[in-house]
Structure formats: C-alpha cells, structure tokens
Amino acid sequence: MRIFEIIYAGLISTFLCACSLPGTIPPAPVLSMENPDAVYYVGEEISVELKGNASTGYAWIQSSPEQSQLKFVGKSYIPDSDRRLGASGTFYFSYVAANPGKCELEFEHRRPWENSILEKLSMRIEIREGRRR
Numbered sequence: 001m002r003i004f005e006i007i008y009a010g011l012i013s014t015f016l017c018a019c020s021l022p023g024t025i026p027p028a029p030v031l032s033m034e035n036p037d038a039v040y041y042v043g044e045e046i047s048v049e050l051k052g053n054a055s056t057g058y059a060w061i062q063s064s065p066e067q068s069q070l071k072f073v074g075k076s077y078i079p080d081s082d083r084r085l086g087a088s089g090t091f092y093f094s095y096v097a098a099n100p101g102k103c104e105l106e107f108e109h110r111r112p113w114e115n116s117i118l119e120k121l122s123m124r125i126e127i128r129e130g131r132r133r
Contacts, residue, residue, distance in 0.1 A: 028132065031105075036123040040097040041131050046070065048093040048123065050107065053086070054079075057111045058118060060091040064106035069127050070095040097127040 029038040031048045040046055050060040054077050066072070072095055079089035093107075102125070109119035 031123050031125075033121060036121065037125070038123075039126045039128060041128050042097050042100060044097045044132070045073075046095040046097055046125065048095075048105065048107075050091045050093075050109075050121070051088060052077075052091050052109060053088040054091075055086050057113075058109055059112065060093075060107050060109050060121075061112065062093065062105065063108045063120075064104060067103040067105070069097065069099045069101045069103045069125070070105075071098045097125075100127050100129050102126050 028040055028044045028046070029035060031038055031046065033050065038046075052058060052060055059077070062075075072093075075091065075093045077089055077091050080087050093105075105123040105125065107121045107123075108117045109121070110117045
C-alpha cells in the first residue's frame with residue numbers, strides 16, 4: 001500500500017510542477033453574466049457565453065454599435081446536452097481583439113420581432129498591447 005502512496009504523490013507533484021512551468025500562458029477569460037468585465041490583448045479571441053432558450057423565441061442580440069477595438073467573428077446557439085424539446089442552451093458570440101483601447105459590448109435578451117426587452121447586459125472590455133502573462 002505504501003508504494004502506491006509514493007507513486008501517487010510523485011504523479012501529483014509532477015502534475016503541479018508542469019502546471020506552473022514558466023512560459024505557460026493562462027487562457028483568456030470568457031465573458032458571461034457572472035464575469036462581464038475583462039482585459040484582453042491584441043490578437044486574442046474574445047468569447048461571450050450567455051444562457052438562454054431559443055425555443056421560446058428569445059435570443060441574445062448584440063445591441064451596441066460596431067467597435068473599432070473588436071472584430072466580430074461569429075455567433076451561434078448550442079442547446080444543452082439533454083436535447084429535450086424546450087430545453088435551454090447557450091448563445092455564443094466570438095470576437096478578436098483588434099486594437100488597444102476600452103469598449104463596451106451591450107446585449108439585449110428579446111424576441112427579434114418585438115420591441116420589449118426581457119433583459120439587458122453590458123460588458124466592459126479593455127484591450128492592451130503585448131501578451132497575456
């Protein structure tokens with residue numbers, strides 16, 4: 001039994017050392033309702049993930065004008081894994097940090113054919129020169 005404890009401790013310490021190797025770059029943060037503000041660096045991908053339910057007709061729609069700091073890449077909706085009729089999912093928006101500066105992304109949770117807005121969300125982004133450390 002003691003040999004397994006030694007092997008296990010060795011594997012864990014190797015894993016922990018590998019995770020903190022110099023030169024390891026942490027991933028860029030993902031923007032969400034819980035994490036609406038972040039710092040990015042020019043060239044990084046900016047991902048926005050917003051929970052919703054497209055089967056109700058409601059969608060997250062970007063309402064802010066085009067920003068010179070961001071390049072829009074695309075958007076999609078992926079239902080949750082249970083695939084039940086009426087199940088919720090996630091709306092994804094992708095951008096690339098194009099130019100340094102500060103900007104704001106605004107989203108509205110609404111039905112595209114209606115004027116009423118169920119929910120509004122604002123995300124503040126700062127884009128810097130250099131790279132993530």
